Amino acid sequence: MLYRTTAARSVLRAVSSSNASVARSSLVNPVFKAQLTSSARHAVRPSVKSSFALAAHKPVTTALVRHSSSSSKDGEDVDMMAGMKSEAKVIKDTFSLAEVPKEALYLGMAGVIPYLATSLETVYLSYEINRAAALGDGLIFSGQSAELMLHMLEPVQVGYGAVILSFLGAVHWGLEWAGYGGKFGYKRYAAGVIAPAVAWPTLLFPTEYALITQFLAFTFLYYNDARAAAVGRAPHWYGMYRFVLTFVVGASIVATLIGREQIQQTVTTEHTITDKVKALLFLQKKEKEEADARRKAEIEEAE
Template identity: 80%
Template sequence: MLYRTSAARSVLRAISSANGSVTRSALSNKVFKAPLTSSACYPARPTSSPSLSLATRKPVTTALVRYASTSSKDGEEDVDMMAGIKTEAKVIKDTFSLADVPKEALALGMAGVIPYVATSLQTVYLSWEIKNAAIAGDGLIFSGQSAELMLHMLEPIQVGYGAVILSFLGAIHWGLEWAGYGGKLGYKRYAAGVIAPAVAWPTLLLPVEYALITQFLAFTFLYYNDALAATRGRAPAWYSMYRFVLTFIVGASIVATLVGREQISGVLTSEHTIKDKISALIFLQKKEKEEVEARRRAEIEDVE
């Protein structure tokens, strides 16, 4: 009997030790490998079950897992967003790149718009001087009359230079036709070289505002024609962006000039229109004929 009791106790202890080892392995894998007590030293108690211990630690584990997953996703979104911005910036840079433009053409082209920009800035400043003189009685550097005189001197320079540039842009297509760039097009390409100066030079006879507006439209039309030619292989591929940059600078200068002149539209002395100039020319011719006839009559009277 004593032997049977000892055997039964040994079997129960073996089963208890096996259950304790299984519980410890499960808890160590799921609950951050927390140290557990041995069932041999501390027998298992019903009140401190492994499920209760796991339930106590589970919210902390879940929160940490959620934070780790969220932070990794946020990092990936930031990286993707920055990559998208860099890609868009690269696209914009490549679109407006002038790297393929010959250095000589780029340097001379940029130098060619300097007179336009200079006259535009001077027009804006002189317009401010004229307006300030009308309000305060005197300008900052120049008097109102001096500023107005200088402004009238700048007008034919800006309009005349614009006519020269328009004629030059039209003549480029004659050179492309002679070189056979993109094939021979004949009168279709020669027309650009004829229309440009035909529109540009008559603007010298118009009032300044109308002349500048007409030249602005002419520059825009020529840019469209040049961009179309570059797209269809009738001009170098870089010519489209090259013309866009130069046309943008010239167009901005014309707009600035018009805005500056608009500020003094009620102060500036009205200039002579083409009609006034023609009337003055007819009057002078008529006066000269009358003087010639008066001299002849005087000579006839002297002879008699």
């Protein structure tokens, strides 16, 4: 009896101490709780029994819960921050242009400015045309002025896109002449030939079809350039460099198409290549008829 009472008091002192370790608390609690319960069953009144058991059990449970929740929370925060930092570093390294030569980076970024500018101007002029159609006048330009400026921008954007596509194809000719990664012959020359062969016919297409075709051509050339960089036929930084530039150009084309879609029913369409060909054939037919009529008149006069 004396031994059990002494052991119970030792348990209370151990579990009430805030500096006691969780491991010792978890070990002491189940061992002495049975002794405490057995002793209280014979010698302690019922009211004292319940309060005594609660006092012995609650501090240990609370300490365990607090330590477990705080330690796991701290561990999760540490792991989460480490994971986020690692992912941010991976993203930064993936899209890094640090290895791109500065001259190529600056000139490449400057090269997409005309494309981006014409795209933004197209979106703004589309807004002016819609405003003029709805309210009778535009914000800065009249509806007719905005439409005329829009038609002036169309060949600029399409023509500049054709120039850039041709230039991107010519890069592979330069790599072949330099022997970068080895000699590949016609396989590498083909990229330089296909690019202008696709780009320049777009000058004859209606604007929307020309922009869509150039968007697909830019995407295909990016895939080809990224693959060439991956297998060593181009500098290793060339793939990411081309991705950034292609993204700007592609976004510009999409913005232009969206802007033109908003005025599809408002602006007067230009003459398509089909209309121009029909007009040319009609003019030739008319000139031939006039020439035949003159010859016939001359014959009649001679007779």
